[in-house]
Amino acid sequence: MLVEHHPRRTLESIKCARKPRVLSGEWASDSPQIPIADLTNFWREMFTTPSAEDTPSSTSAGPTQWSLVAPVTSDELLATLKGMKDGAPGPDARKLCDLKAIPQTELLCHFNLWLLAGYQPAALRQGETVFIPKVEGTRDPAQQGPITMSDMVARCFHRILAKRMENFLPFNIRQKAFRAGYGTAESVCFLQQLIQKHKD
Numbered sequence: 001m002l003v004e005h006h007p008r009r010t011l012e013s014i015k016c017a018r019k020p021r022v023l024s025g026e027w028a029s030d031s032p033q034i035p036i037a038d039l040t041n042f043w044r045e046m047f048t049t050p051s052a053e054d055t056p057s058s059t060s061a062g063p064t065q066w067s068l069v070a071p072v073t074s075d076e077l078l079a080t081l082k083g084m085k086d087g088a089p090g091p092d093a094r095k096l097c098d099l100k101a102i103p104q105t106e107l108l109c110h111f112n113l114w115l116l117a118g119y120q121p122a123a124l125r126q127g128e129t130v131f132i133p134k135v136e137g138t139r140d141p142a143q144q145g146p147i148t149m150s151d152m153v154a155r156c157f158h159r160i161l162a163k164r165m166e167n168f169l170p171f172n173i174r175q176k177a178f179r180a181g182y183g184t185a186e187s188v189c190f191l192q193q194l195i196q197k198h199k200d
């Protein structure tokens with residue numbers, strides 16, 4: 001199933017797609033197959049409804065960070081490629097080895113053209129979606145979690161941008177999701193301890 005790629009879901013989708021049961025295909029035997037028509041009817045509204053326009057009123061936290069859109073360097077690309085792990089392929093069926101086989105100068109030219117244009121090709125804004133059972137043996141479409149895998153080239157580009165944001169944007173110390181580290185687990189643990197302390 002092809003769906004329009006949703007940037008906010010990218011990181012979590014990649015993490016889920018790396019799980020061995022997804023890569024090996026074992027997830028398919030966890031529960032009876034649900035007809036694709038039933039899944040499509042259940043999830044169609046969510047996948048076809050445009051995202052709400054995000055127009056927050058905020059004040060600048062500092063100077064404009066033009067370094068976020070500076071040309072991608074060969075060092076950035078090399079470090080990103082080294083840090084990537086193989087995962088489930090997206091719509092183009094490329095694996096990490098296929099990505100690494102593309103000349104780095106060619107990747108750099110594409111990435112920098114996208115930054116200059118402020119626009120990514122439509123083909124790279126789509127993803128391959130599979131449905132993973134949340135409950136063993138379920139035939140309820142609501143209990144089939146959609147996981148979307150994007151193109152491997154797009155994942156590389158997004159990782160470069162994410163690293164830049166991590167380095168240059170002034171994140172609040174409480175911002176844990178979508179950052180390197182323990183993620184939201186640290187915040188959940190902190191909240192549980194705070195509740196327990198007040199109970200005591």
